[in-house]
Amino acid sequence: MNNDGHTAAMTVARTCILYSTGTLLIMAGLSFDPAVSFKYGALLTFLLAGFLLIKGTETTTQTQHSDATVPSSSQLTSRDVEDNQNPETEALTAAYLKGCQVTLISALLLWLVSICLAGMN
Secondary structure, X not given: OOHHHHHHHHHHHHHXXXXXXXXXXXXXXXXXXXXXXXXXXHHHHHHHHHHHHHHHHHHHXXXXXXXXXXXXXXXXXXXXXXXXXXXXXXXXXXXXXXXXXXXXXXXXXXXXXXXXXXXXX
16 A cells, blocks of 8 residues: 555544544443444444545545635536546545445444344343
8 A cells, every 4th residue: 555545544544433432432321221322323323434425525526726716616627627636635535435335334233233132122
């Protein structure tokens, strides 16, 4: 993995770890009912996946200009967006989308655990 990819992966990992810490604290606060705790953990994890998906798709539409004028969306063509893709942006986009995939899998696992715990009651 090149330096850009490693930096992008660490940026996404740091975001996920900090968000997961808050999610785990909320789940610990709801530990009196494990099914509800895992359900809210899954919902918050789905929220993180949505955030990562938005950030991953947002970086592909951003352009980098050295001057202070930013063209409007009607002035940009798809070729302009493709020309302005640099390796850092591509690495960050890939890292956000990979993080979104991992987060969705963990959210589905949390949701399945909540369903199993609700069925046991």
